[in-house]
Amino acid sequence: MTAAMSHYDALDSGSMDQGTARAQDHEGANLSVRELTRLLHIDYPGEAWLVQTAFALRRVREGEALVRAGDKFHSLYVVRSGCFKTVYTDLSGSEQVLGFPMCGDLMGADGIDSGRYSSTAVSLETSEVVIVPLASLARLAYECPSLEALLYRVLSRELVRVQNMAWALGTLGAEGRVAAFLLSLSARLGALGYSRCSFNLRMTRQEMGSYLGLKLETVSRALSALNTAGIIQVHQRSIDIVDAAALRGVIDPAARVPASIASHLGLTPPRSGVDKDRRSRKPGSQFPCGPVWRQLAAA
């Protein structure tokens, strides 16, 4: 769509508004503050109905870049549907995936400080995002003080997610990372109302590996191993989590998960069995997951 490249025709002073207008034309839909807060899982304060602000949408087709690293910062984006990947790209063309933002996740926050996006956001499937100009958000916060913490909270959430990612990369081995990734996806999809134990991946092994700091072959092997162990069932991109507890056990063969993370994985209660063999399998169990772990695979 035409709106796609709008940010290129000018290092825009007003192209933000143009994009907004155009998105309205195409989509014919704006999002209210209430809907935005719901999307972000942020409490909606009573007085917010006073606020008139509305947010435009934008549709992004598969493979299309929403923003590129280096682009001048203009807006934040909240995924409303679909799935993205955010990447760093180096001179030789290879890329490192930093996250897979999905519905409710924030994108573009890395551009606030420097004034330029530091990563590129590419759609993995046809998706829809809410355009949230920083200025609108600031005005919103001013007019409705109870919404002031909104962006603070979303940014903090993002920060914790990346921090958890750094923890995983620095601590876990290949199988642990893959297991954590699957659990994270599972929890996030569950929170969105989809099945927690059966879903389809939207990304290639290559992209998964890039995100997890592994090669695609290693990802494939890890998945195969988990499959063979009966913990999950893999067929290409279709994943079935057969034994979530065992999957968590793979992450943490010996209680090496920080309590702050573990609590969100449901394995905080005193663990006795130091179960050294990863292949060991226990009867399936259900798992409640909080907001930390699910963020591992986010934006």
Place this chain on the structure above:
Amino acid sequence: MTAAMSHYDALDSGSMDQGTARAQDHEGANLSVRELTRLLHIDYPGEAWLVQTAFALRRVREGEALVRAGDKFHSLYVVRSGCFKTVYTDLSGSEQVLGFPMCGDLMGADGIDSGRYSSTAVSLETSEVVIVPLASLARLAYECPSLEALLYRVLSRELVRVQNMAWALGTLGAEGRVAAFLLSLSARLGALGYSRCSFNLRMTRQEMGSYLGLKLETVSRALSALNTAGIIQVHQRSIDIVDAAALRGVIDPAARVPASIASHLGLTPPRSGVDKDRRSRKPGSQFPCGPVWRQLAAA
């Protein structure tokens, strides 16, 4: 801040104020908004002199924890002097270092969303922090709209730093990580007015390794290798960077550094390019931005 959680009033319902008072008693000094912005390298708007807000200081002795993971969130902290480490600690007691906040760096932001700090901040030497209650900051932003972006920017900066860390962990080998760490420290110290090529580490090999996702022996070996190669000179914790260019070359033997990061390392010539397809990785559109690399070792 929000009227959040109250489960753990154990540690302190009013200890924030107590701490503040105590700091005042001991230090007898508060920090003005101007001084805070200077510390954070954020522009100080003209009208800000109107604002009365002042921030208390707190002294933290070596080895003392400023905040602990799980503590109820009350304030943000900005390091004014000294050096910290932020860590995740697991049940077995081993810890993963997430950052080494130094002068001007923010701590505690990971607690905003959940209402609890997710990491523990421990002082590596006697240090001083500015106590920045979120509520004060919110009021400040309200009274002085031009300061509204202050926290946004600081959080965004933090986010980029952790993102770069994730990149390094996922991409670089042992020597590359150590080299990047040293360059990062070098740049940060330089920005603070200290020598860029000669400094003392404040952390043990163990802590460095934990931060970089390596074992202490590996860190030691990497340092020795760089020393032998004549790129740096190491004697215990004293580091001299002999050949900064070579050090950058260690990170990136083959231009594998994303331009957005590389530019901050001084190894990016100008470039341009357009990239359209998701799977095809040719060039990318990247280039010079703000403080990226120096944040690698931060908070």
Place this chain on the structure above:
DNA sequence: CGGTAAGTTGAATCTAGTCAAGAAACGTGG
């Protein structure tokens, strides 16, 4: 000055990466 913590170095082991081949899925056009 002695004891402890921190750092260095070597050798063996193990994990993930690399190279390479083949199988399965996907899309396109006949």
Place this chain on the structure above:
DNA sequence: CCACGTTTCTTGACTAGATTCAACTTACCG
């Protein structure tokens, strides 16, 4: 609907790099 080429995924054998175990040296602190 099927054949074809392309992409993605899987698997195996081998290699490189980091971890582990262990001995030893050096700094630091009372």
